[in-house]
Amino acid sequence: MKRTIAISGGGTGGHLAIARALMLECQKQGIPCIFIGSQSGQDKLWFEHENGFEAVYFLKTSGVVNQRGLGLFKTLSSQFSAFIEAQKILKKHNTSCVFSVGGYSSAPASFASLRLKIPLFIHEQNAIKGTLNKLLSPFAQTIFGSFADKHRNFVQTPYPIQDIFFQYKRIRQNIKCVLFIGGSQGAVAINNFALQIAPLLHQRGIHIIHQSGERDYERLRAEYAKLQIPITLFAFTKDLASQMQEADLCFARAGASSVWEMCANALPCVYIPYPYAAGNHQYHNALFFTQKKLGLLAPQEQLSLETLNQALSLDIHSISQRLQEEISQGGAKIILDHILEHIHSHTIKH
Known part of the structure; x- marks a missing residue:
């Protein structure tokens, strides 16, 4: 029976994009x-409905952060039940390793891998580690990431x-077109700022593209x-x-995926971090680029005409x-090759 890689985690698009990238490389x-x-x-x-996986499992879990009292008890109870279920799944598929992309979705399979002594690999998308990744890092074979650690x-x-x-x-020469990305759910602060400065951009002959979000x-x-x-103007597109x-x-x-997608596209950005992101990680993601003078950091409470200038x-x-120069292709292949090399050497030793 072939050994299987279990990819676990999610909750948000940033986590799931990494899961998809590794799945495609596995294919x-x-x-x-x-x-x-x-x-x-x-x-x-x-x-x-993803056919790239041999099987998909959606366990009954929710986030522990900010939970209190009865809510915390219910959350931990569901996580424990999912942990028991995850052990059965890993055994059933003869799993050779677990690759966690973070988020509360990854907790059951990650802890199950430690319980079953299956190698655990972690991908941290952000410049600041998430709570679960901090907890699991000492037990992981490798922590992958694009920000220094x-x-x-x-x-x-x-x-x-x-x-x-x-x-x-493409390498940009001058500003003839500006893109506003409000996200799939919309970012009201960015949308309002776009409306505020739209007349000034129009006066300068600058075309506006705006992803508003559905709401x-x-x-x-x-x-x-x-x-x-x-x-x-459009609400959302898969062809960003x-x-x-x-x-x-x-x-x-x-967000991690966004900043690296723009980086790969060589698109300069004014980063407007979501101020309520866990650990203020979006601010630190932006800082990675702006400290190298590769863009502008603009906290949303400080957006003004001066920001536009x-x-x-x-x-x-x-x-x-x-x-x-900050990014190259083949990230998923490098990660998977490292995992396979570890699994191979682990198998030879045992």
Whole structure:
């Protein structure tokens, strides 16, 4: 029976994008893999009908952070039940290792791997480790990540993103088109700022592309109509890479996948971190780039016309050139090759 890799974790798109990247690489190399996630979050939306996995499991779990009293007890009880179930799943599929992408969805399979003495590998997407990854890091064979980390078992790799962001890469010369990304759920602060500065951008002959998010689409459509400004407005798209290709400058949150996708595309960005992200990790993601003068950091409570002036003063040609040097293709392959090498050497020893 073939040995299987279990990929676990999720909750948000950032976690799940890594899970998909590794699954696609497993497919390329003919390695069977399964997915263990949660009934909550976006896990089912992403993978319920995904044929790339030999099997998918969605366990009844929810996040522990910020839980108190009875809520905490119920959450821990469901996590423990899922932990028992995860052990059965790992045994059933003759699992050779567990690859955790983080998030509460990954807890049952990660702890089950430790209980069954199955090698655990972790991917940390952000510049600041998540709570669960901090807890599990001492027990992991390797922690992969694209932001620097001082942990003894850390291996730095290119961020695993879709090749299309590299294929659509171009070096920007000047600002003729600006992209606002409000996210799939919408970011009201970014959307409001876009409306505020849209007349000024229009006056300068700069075209606007705006992903509003589903919840804010109708409001923005009406507001832009009042302004009588021709723009490209949409609620959400799976083809964000082509919209990035059109843009010369982007205003966006600083989630891990987003910052590295823009980096691969050589698209300069004004990073507007979500201020309530766990551990303020989006701020630290943005800081990684802005400390190298590869973009502008703009906390949402400080957004103003001065932010626009600073953004339009960026040397986007230099930034665009240097961004492409921060990332390379093949992140998922590097990760999987490292895992397979460890499994192979582990098998020989035993």
